[in-house]
Amino acid sequence: MMSPIYLAFTITTIISLSSSNWFVYGTEWKPSWSAGAAEEAEAVAAIPCSGHGRAYLDGLVLSGYEPICECNPCYSGSDCSNFSSNCSANAGSGDPYFLEPFWMRHAASSAMLVSGWHRMGYTYSDGSYISQLLVDHIKKLHKIVGNAITDERYIIFGGGSTQLLNAAVYAFSSNNNSSATPAKVVATAPYYPVYRTQTDLFNSRDYRYEGDTSLWKNKTDINGTTFIEFVTSPNNPDGKLTKAVLEGSNVKTINDRAYYWPHFTPIPSPADDDLMIFTISKLTGHAGTRFGWGIIKDKGVYEKMLTYMDLNTMGISREAQLRALKLLNVVLEGDGKEIFQFGYSTMRNRWTRLNQIISKSKRFSLQKLSPQYCTFFKRVRAPSPAYAWLKCERVEDKNCSKILEGGGINGRGGSMYDSDDRHVRLSLIKSQDDFEILVNKFTLLVANKG
Amino acid sequence: MMSPIYLAFTITTIISLSSSNWFVYGTEWKPSWSAGAAEEAEAVAAIPCSGHGRAYLDGLVLSGYEPICECNPCYSGSDCSNFSSNCSANAGSGDPYFLEPFWMRHAASSAMLVSGWHRMGYTYSDGSYISQLLVDHIKKLHKIVGNAITDERYIIFGGGSTQLLNAAVYAFSSNNNSSATPAKVVATAPYYPVYRTQTDLFNSRDYRYEGDTSLWKNKTDINGTTFIEFVTSPNNPDGKLTKAVLEGSNVKTINDRAYYWPHFTPIPSPADDDLMIFTISKLTGHAGTRFGWGIIKDKGVYEKMLTYMDLNTMGISREAQLRALKLLNVVLEGDGKEIFQFGYSTMRNRWTRLNQIISKSKRFSLQKLSPQYCTFFKRVRAPSPAYAWLKCERVEDKNCSKILEGGGINGRGGSMYDSDDRHVRLSLIKSQDDFEILVNKFTLLVANKG
Numbered sequence: 001m002m003s004p005i006y007l008a009f010t011i012t013t014i015i016s017l018s019s020s021n022w023f024v025y026g027t028e029w030k031p032s033w034s035a036g037a038a039e040e041a042e043a044v045a046a047i048p049c050s051g052h053g054r055a056y057l058d059g060l061v062l063s064g065y066e067p068i069c070e071c072n073p074c075y076s077g078s079d080c081s082n083f084s085s086n087c088s089a090n091a092g093s094g095d096p097y098f099l100e101p102f103w104m105r106h107a108a109s110s111a112m113l114v115s116g117w118h119r120m121g122y123t124y125s126d127g128s129y130i131s132q133l134l135v136d137h138i139k140k141l142h143k144i145v146g147n148a149i150t151d152e153r154y155i156i157f158g159g160g161s162t163q164l165l166n167a168a169v170y171a172f173s174s175n176n177n178s179s180a181t182p183a184k185v186v187a188t189a190p191y192y193p194v195y196r197t198q199t200d201l202f203n204s205r206d207y208r209y210e211g212d213t214s215l216w217k218n219k220t221d222i223n224g225t226t227f228i229e230f231v232t233s234p235n236n237p238d239g240k241l242t243k244a245v246l247e248g249s250n251v252k253t254i255n256d257r258a259y260y261w262p263h264f265t266p267i268p269s270p271a272d273d274d275l276m277i278f279t280i281s282k283l284t285g286h287a288g289t290r291f292g293w294g295i296i297k298d299k300g301v302y303e304k305m306l307t308y309m310d311l312n313t314m315g316i317s318r319e320a321q322l323r324a325l326k327l328l329n330v331v332l333e334g335d336g337k338e339i340f341q342f343g344y345s346t347m348r349n350r351w352t353r354l355n356q357i358i359s360k361s362k363r364f365s366l367q368k369l370s371p372q373y374c375t376f377f378k379r380v381r382a383p384s385p386a387y388a389w390l391k392c393e394r395v396e397d398k399n400c401s402k403i404l405e406g407g408g409i410n411g412r413g414g415s416m417y418d419s420d421d422r423h424v425r426l427s428l429i430k431s432q433d434d435f436e437i438l439v440n441k442f443t444l445l446v447a448n449k450g
Numbered sequence: 451m452m453s454p455i456y457l458a459f460t461i462t463t464i465i466s467l468s469s470s471n472w473f474v475y476g477t478e479w480k481p482s483w484s485a486g487a488a489e490e491a492e493a494v495a496a497i498p499c500s501g502h503g504r505a506y507l508d509g510l511v512l513s514g515y516e517p518i519c520e521c522n523p524c525y526s527g528s529d530c531s532n533f534s535s536n537c538s539a540n541a542g543s544g545d546p547y548f549l550e551p552f553w554m555r556h557a558a559s560s561a562m563l564v565s566g567w568h569r570m571g572y573t574y575s576d577g578s579y580i581s582q583l584l585v586d587h588i589k590k591l592h593k594i595v596g597n598a599i600t601d602e603r604y605i606i607f608g609g610g611s612t613q614l615l616n617a618a619v620y621a622f623s624s625n626n627n628s629s630a631t632p633a634k635v636v637a638t639a640p641y642y643p644v645y646r647t648q649t650d651l652f653n654s655r656d657y658r659y660e661g662d663t664s665l666w667k668n669k670t671d672i673n674g675t676t677f678i679e680f681v682t683s684p685n686n687p688d689g690k691l692t693k694a695v696l697e698g699s700n701v702k703t704i705n706d707r708a709y710y711w712p713h714f715t716p717i718p719s720p721a722d723d724d725l726m727i728f729t730i731s732k733l734t735g736h737a738g739t740r741f742g743w744g745i746i747k748d749k750g751v752y753e754k755m756l757t758y759m760d761l762n763t764m765g766i767s768r769e770a771q772l773r774a775l776k777l778l779n780v781v782l783e784g785d786g787k788e789i790f791q792f793g794y795s796t797m798r799n800r801w802t803r804l805n806q807i808i809s810k811s812k813r814f815s816l817q818k819l820s821p822q823y824c825t826f827f828k829r830v831r832a833p834s835p836a837y838a839w840l841k842c843e844r845v846e847d848k849n850c851s852k853i854l855e856g857g858g859i860n861g862r863g864g865s866m867y868d869s870d871d872r873h874v875r876l877s878l879i880k881s882q883d884d885f886e887i888l889v890n891k892f893t894l895l896v897a898n899k900g
Contacts, residue, residue: 031481033495033557034488038481041563045483056569057562058583058772070575095571103566107483110567112507113491114773116553116560116780119506119738121545125520133508159609159763166762174653198761203624203655288569288768311648312616312762313609318738319769322508323564330566 034113045107052433053080072433088408089438090430094236094386097431098350099285102342109333112326119318129315130157137328138293142270144335146375147260149272153295154302158309159316161258161279161292165230166198167312168275168294171304172228172252173207183226183252184210188245190237190389190417192256195230212418213245220248231273232256234265237417237425238367239385241265258282263343264386266374275301282386282429284327284339291316291324340376347384350428350435354388357439361446363403365391388426400424407445409438484563491561502883503530522883538858539888540880544686544836547881548800549735552792559783562776569768579765580607587778588743592720594785596825597710599722603745604752608759609766611708611729611742615680616648617762618725618744621754622678622702623657633676633702634660638695640687640839640867642706645680662868663695670698681723682706684715687867687875688817689835691715708732713793714836716824725751732836732879734777734789741766741774790826797834800878800885804838807889811896813853815841838876850874857895859888 031038040057047055049069059067071080074087103110124131134157139150158164173183185199189212199209210216213229220227231253233242244253255273259265261283279292296302309315331339358364369383390411392400399421401413414423428435481488490507497505499519509517521530524537553560574581585605592598608614623633635649639662649659660666663679670677681703683692694703705723709715711733729742746752759765781789808814819833840861842850849871851863864873878885 028480029485029489030478031485031488032492034492034561034563035479035481036558037561037563038484038488039479041565042482042484045565054567057564058569058581058775059575060583093572095573097570100567100570103570106566108486111484111487111563111565113484113487113561113563114507115491115495116556116777117504117550119508120547120550120553120735122543122737123545125509131508133510159766162761163763170651194761201620201758201761202652205653205655285570287572290763290765290767308651311612311644311651313613313740315740316609317740317767317770319773320767323769325508327566 037113048079050079050081072431074437075433088410089441090434091409091411091426091438094427094429096281096285096287096429098346098429099343100431102339106330109330110326112322114319114322118322122314129309131321131325134321134325137325137332141328141332141336144332145262145267146270147267148257148276148295149270150295153297154299156294156296156302156305156309157316157321158292158294159313160281160290161256161277162194163312164277164292164294165194165254165256166202167305167308168254168277169199169207169228170308171301173226174304181223181225183207183228184216185228186210186213186216186246187230188213188242190414190419190423191230192232192236193416216246220246220251224250227251229253230256234259234385237387238389239264239369239383239387259386262340262374262376263347264384266372266381267376268372269375274298280324280327284331286323286327289320289323291320344381344384347386347428348382351384353439354428354442357442357446361450363392363394363397363450365393386429388428390424390426392422398422407449408441409445487563498529500529500531522881524887525883538860539891540884541859541861541876541888544877544879546731546735546737546879548796548879549793550881552789556780559780560776562772564769564772572764579759581771581775584771584775587775587782591778591782591786594782595712595717596720597717598707598726598745599720600745603747604749606744606746606752606755606759607766607771608742608744609763610731610740611706611727612644613762614727614742614744615644615704615706616652617755617758618704618727619649619657619678620758621751623676624754631673631675633657633678634666635678636660636663636666636696637680638663638692640864640869640873641680642682642686643866666696670696670701674700677701679703680706684709684835687837688839689714689819689833689837709836712790712824712826713797714834716822716831717826718822719825724748730774730777734781736773736777739770739773741770794831794834797836797878798832801834803889804878804892807892807896811900813842813844813847813900815843836879838878840874840876842872848872857899858891859895
């Protein structure tokens, strides 16, 4: 028979081990109400899709089981294992999947669990639509990276940088004087087409898109008309660090700084413009989150932009703000060294490889970018742009897109950027699969056509 | 001594229980990379805040420990346990916290865990900004509730219903004929003030706010000018089921159906208007998610609204869409019976209690609403509006807000709704704490002032 003492020990052990299934046991922790959401997310993440696609929690479901794999371009099949070699390279969109491997490596720190009752109300506890904690994170990030001055500046959030572009145009152009000439909105080609299409869309009495800055240089002093110049630095599509072209007391500048991160450019000094716009899309790669922010010097301009955000969408999604907070927390680990090193290495490697191929060709050329001292990396660093701004050099190749399409490469024609169709923008920030296909197509094209 | 068989059993039991700390054991599952996010969310949810506030994952943190409690109005202290009885009732905003207890009771099914790499790109796999799975859920919900026809209709998403209001105005007014008279945007007082303020904000050449429908009745046939009438049913602020006032081939109607849910109104029949707008804010109570949708008959109108959404914000946050999906899944359980029964009971109870108090007064009155057959509950049901539209009956009480403020009650004056200041809107959809304070203040006010 068992001794009473031994029996008691055994029972105690069984109870304590058994109870550890339900309560905290040493460093181990077991979820209660969050278990289902956590298990579901891990199950979806575990679907391999052959490394050429991914399954999502909100993916379409076939036959009631697991979400289907969403395959990278040119891959297909239920597990994305079929590669189609005669499929064209898709280098059109600016989907920033190049950072996806970084987030997969940081699965634990970047995951967020949202309870069903998380922030149901319209406002944060200070009555605003803007998370002050997230504002603090953004300011800390700019300080660490050294790419923008935020001290004594106002911070505003928008649905991507997109929504903030027009909020800024509104703030700079609105006035109570209905007889005033509409503000003239301008940019320098090649420029991001949304500046024009968005300004046209709203068809406002207060502003109007008026073409290229070159038309207005030294002509800005017309009856006090306001000029609003979009300045993108580094520029989309060509990656160059640019400055405003127009000068004068009635010229307002909207500085689109979407690409002013160490992934894409040396950071020579912190930007200190009156109105700067950033987006998480090109910082962490989360284009789908639709989270951008503006840094504004003037209180009146800031308040007009707040009014715009209130009446357009009543601020932006609390879930998007929580996600941005989570992601920035990871970015800030180790003072941002890891993500920017990863981003720069990836983009630098891609630019080098594309250059090696194009340099063998007389038919095509890429934009020239120079190494420059970067205050973030504390050394001179080579170019690593987000986009190739490719030129067809032969006189007869006036439609460069057509030439590339013949070689199975889809980009965006220069005329979209108010430039000429001798140029094509090719996105280098997509997935590694997309980049490999692009490189393969170019290798063949250059070998065949010179 | 212990028998060998008993010892073997004991050891096996110990090992199997012990190993269950690390691996799946029967129905028990242990998180790996999701553990940190799950633990963090549960820890925040476990902060009690005395039942008069809540802590959030993105709440401000004091002294580096846990997030601070964000207290309900009139409660304060680090754990929200201090009640201030001389604090005014805040019945201004439409924060829909009345549904928060429902989500706390459904913690497990409504939680969502978002991985760091969830939907980084701009588009879903079909190239759109709109989750088709969420569209399917929305259609299923309308079918179950019977409040809108969605077959052969187009569905579009926006940043709350707010963004869709102007998207609809844009779609109905934009044309390529720049010499056309701007469309006249109108509504019937009392109406939701954003219709006017938002329309004014954009100051478009294509449309202009032109006041109350009463000014234009039987006058809509002027040179083919387009009229755009906002119709809100049930109406905000007075909860009445309304119809369009203007008639004619050049009259377009934007039907704001934010409150057309069994919480707030009987559902006599499915709405089948050309353009209807809904929002999750008044369905599940998640105002902060900024998720709304439009149901549109005409393909051309739908496509114009898509263009508007693309150029304004490039669609809406993927996190907001995922959250909406999660929440609608819970709503759909048991064909929606549970949430709508909870919502109706809560709102009905509040309306009854407020009526009991006000009915004792000759100084104040509430809007009259009638019981009506509800096709969702399959019975005649009593009113349960989202807002009280209170009137001060005495001739001298021209500023009703002032009278209420004297009694410690803050609402929104009727002139905000283009009505008179003899009326005040009082929100009944806030937290139970807010409602109890409102009821207490009214009880005192009626007892003191009649």
